[in-house]
Amino acid sequence: TWGVAVARVTALVSMGTQRYTVCFHGVYGYRPEENLRSRLCVLVHVLGPRPTMSPIPANITTALGCPLNVSLTALDLTEAGLPIEVVREKGYLLSIVMGSFTRRSGYREEGAYSSRGAALTPDTYPVNNSVSYTFRWTPSRFEEGFTYRMCFEAKGYIDGLTVTGAGDEREVCTTVEVERCRFCASEGTTLVQLAAEWRSDWLTVWSGNHALSLGDAVPVEAPIVLGPVSRVAPVQGCALGGGLCVESLQTLAGRYGVSVSDVLWWNPDLSDESFAASGAVMRSGQDVCVLPNTCLNDAHIDSGGY
Structure with missing residues (x-):
């Protein structure tokens, strides 16, 4: 006599990438002491997701008003590297989300940042496998002179539930320099x-x-x-607090025939509160955007000793 039964095993998302042994017992007999038993065990391997982001440029240079587009693609073939058709049939899906967006300067430590001109949007379907997104950002006024770091992460789904994939390939990052004294009209x-x-x-x-x-x-x-970008250099023969002195804002502004307020307006990192907190002393090697006053009747140009 044969008995037939169907066992359905549903792997929960919380199981993760593991192997499980599932055993079944066949029992025959009317009374417990007469039971004949047979055992069958099955090894169930729950395949964990492994979202992978395609590489993007590590460093990007752009300017104010210039549209920046970063193409992003993610794929999940699971830890076993299954064919994409099989993976889709099993319900492994993806989206791409913003991991972090930070800003720093020579006077400001890296910290979280939000730009109104930045957007991450899907190219077609927001959830798919594979999936493509585009990060679009047009830096606006007062965002120049800073260094930005953006990270993007592939987010996995199975049966509508979020899963965390293994491996470091699920995140990619890029560093963006927004040039000063450059502008897309x-x-x-x-x-x-x-x-x-x-x-x-x-x-x-x-x-x-x-x-x-x-x-x-x-x-x-x-x-x-x-306009030209001037690089701050140490003043020879001068020492201050054990370090070299550098040209002051006042001296630099006078040398180009402009006001200090103009220099601060052209260089947001110098008008930032973190610069004031540092003592408003420019560092050696600091780049400064200056639009020199070419109207000689208005300019007050300092020869700098030459």
């Missing part, structure tokens, strides 16, 4: 409008962009050079 912006927006005059901006015409709209394909 919006459609229809003229040289005069751009100069006025940056507290300068058209001649100063044109001097670094000779291909531009006074009355024509500024091209939007590439960043415009707003």
Whole structure:
């Protein structure tokens, strides 16, 4: 006599990547002392997810007003590396989420940051396997001069429940430098409008962009050079607190015929409260955006001893 039974074993998400032994007993007999027993054991291997993000550039340089697009792709073939058709049939799905977004400068420690111009959106379906997203960010005014770090993480799902995958490949990060003194203009912006927006005059901006015409709209394909970037250097023969002195904001502003408030406005990292907390002393090697005053009647240029 044969008895037939069907056993269904559902692996819970919480089980994770493990092996389990499931045993079944066949019992025959009317009374316990007469029972004949047979045992069958089955090894059940619960395959854990292994979301993998495709590599992205480790370092990116961009400028204000310039659209930045980072393509992101994630795939989960499980820890066993099963064919994608099998994985989809088993219900292993993915999405991509923002892991972290931080900002730092030479005077500010790295800390959490949020930009209104940043968005992470799916290219097609938000949950799939594989899945593709695009991170879009257009840095806006006062975000230049800082270093940003963005991390993205593949998030796994099985039967609608979130699962944590194994391995370090589920997260990718990139570091973005937003250049100072560089700007992508919006459609229809003229040289005069751009100069006025940056507290300068058209001649100063044109001097670094000779291909531009006074009355024509500024091209939007590439960043415009707003002015030179000056690098702060130690002052020779000067020592302060055991370290070298550096050029002050006042001296630098005078050398280019501009005001200190303009220098701070062009360099948000110097107008940041963390710079004031450091004693408002620029560090050696600090890059400073300056739009020199080219109108000689207004400028008060310091020769610097030459």
